[in-house]
Amino acid sequence: MTRRRVFDPGTVPVAFWRRDEIERSLTRRDVGQLFRLFLAEFNGCTQTQLALLTQHDRSDISNWVRGTRQGRVSDIEVLTRIADGLQIPDSARLLVGLAPAGSFPLHPDPVVPRPRTxxxxxxxxxxxxxxxxxxxxxxxxxxxxxxxxxxxxxxxxxxxxxxxxxxxxxxxxxxxxxxxxxxxxxxxxxxxxxxxxxxxxxxxxxxxxxxxxxxxxxxxxxxxxxxxxxxxxxxxxxxxxxxxxxxxxxxxxxxxxxxxxxxxxxxxxxxxxxxxxxxxxxxxxxxxxxxxxx
CATH class of the missing domain: 3.40.50.450 (Rossmann fold)
Known part of the structure; x- marks a missing residue:
């Protein structure tokens, strides 16, 4: 029996996430549309693999793709699992309302002068x-x-x-x-x-x-x-x-x-x-x- 190759989301080009229809899906948090576009573009990925990557049941992915489940998602935890699982780049994460995967300091430094060397x-x-x-x-x-x-x-x-x-x-x-x-x-x-x-x-x-x-x-x-x-x-x-x-x-x-x-x-x-x-x-x-x- 031949084992099916696991889809690697790291192979998705950044240009894919910059397409107009993808950005619209992200901005609207419409994961149903996002998954349909993703599956249509990448033949090596299946609904089962999407479920594994995003930590969802196979039935959840199927319902989103078929439109029998509300495609627009507001739960930040669900969106985070999808973004992390698909390795969505930071620019696209921002569109969906998530912090970049690479963190950076947002806090202002205390206003204390320090000597320099x-x-x-x-x-x-x-x-x-x-x-x-x-x-x-x-x-x-x-x-x-x-x-x-x-x-x-x-x-x-x-x-x-x-x-x-x-x-x-x-x-x-x-x-x-x-x-x-x-x-x-x-x-x-x-x-x-x-x-x-x-x-x-x-x-x-x-x-x-x-x-x-x-x-x-x-x-x-x-x-x-x-x-x-x-x-x-x-x-x-x-x-x-x-x-x-x-x-x-x-x-x-x-x-x-x-x-x-x-x-x-x-x-x-x-x-x-x-x-x-x-x-x-x-x-x-x-x-x-x-x-x-x-």
Whole structure:
């Protein structure tokens, strides 16, 4: 009797996970459609092998494939078993709402200055340092709650996909972003977010300050960032301090920092404020801070 060869998910090309129909299935968490596309593409894989790889009963896989069981799944444990079993790459895991398999530090380092040695200085020239963002703002009375609701998951996805470090206060939009990461993506060993006390501590080590909504405290952080020469990117559609700062920067180009006229105009003309805001932020990071978008 010839033993059937076990399908190796490690042989699945990354390009497969980048197909439009696959990405749509992942975004919708439609495992039924995902399995149908997977089986159609890879003849060496069977429903039985899918069951073994994803730790499910053969009948579960059959029902998903045939459509007799609801294809869309919300259980994070089920999605994790599928992603791990099929060795789904990190970019695709993010689409389905899972943390990357390769973990990275999300916690901000304590704001404590440390002496450097000559060896450390030499290493700093070759070892890339993660980009640090300060996420400032809050749901002050004159902010747009719907825009803030939309931008929080978009910023969470950006932080997760790029491994940026985040500084934020004990309350506000920054802690909302980190909470969304913990609840949606469940990164390994991520159970603590350090909310920094003191406006100066929030922006002290940031390379870019993001402003969403906000009130008086957010304005204090903007003033400190401006005095330190740290670039500030505000989302005017979120209202509050972000909108007021944008209007001020419209009149005073010095407040725009490295943001060019096209990018500045795009911040106000966003068709989808949350998604467009994140794209502009990532572009600024890649172009001005030298971070890789790979």
């Amino acid at each position: 000559a060896v450390q200085d030499d290493q700093a020239m070759t070892v890339p340092v993660p980009v640090r963002l300060a996420i400032c703002g809050s749901r002050a009375p004159d902010t747009d709650a719907d825009v803030i609701d939309a931008v929080v998951p978009c910023l969470a996805r950006l932080v997760m996909s790029r491994g940026y470090k985040v500084s934020h206060g004990p309350v506000g939009v920054g802690i909302e972003v980190m909470t969304h990461i913990a609840d949606r993506y469940r990164p390994p060993d991520f159970a603590l977010a350090i909310g920094l006390f003191g406006h100066r501590n929030v922006i002290a080590h940031a390379q870019l300050v993001l402003v969403i909504g906000g009130g008086v405290g957010t304005q204090a952080e903007i003033d400190l960032a401006a005095s330190m020469g740290t670039p500030i990117v505000a989302l005017p559609a979120s209202g509050g301090t972000a909108c007021r700062f944008y209007q001020q920067a419209t009149r005073d180009q010095r407040l725009r920092g490295s943001i060019n006229d096209e990018q500045f105009a795009a911040l106000s003309a966003c068709a989808d404020p949350s998604e467009d805001f994140v794209r502009i932020v990532e572009g600024l990071i890649n172009n001005d801070l030298g971070a890789s978008s790979a």
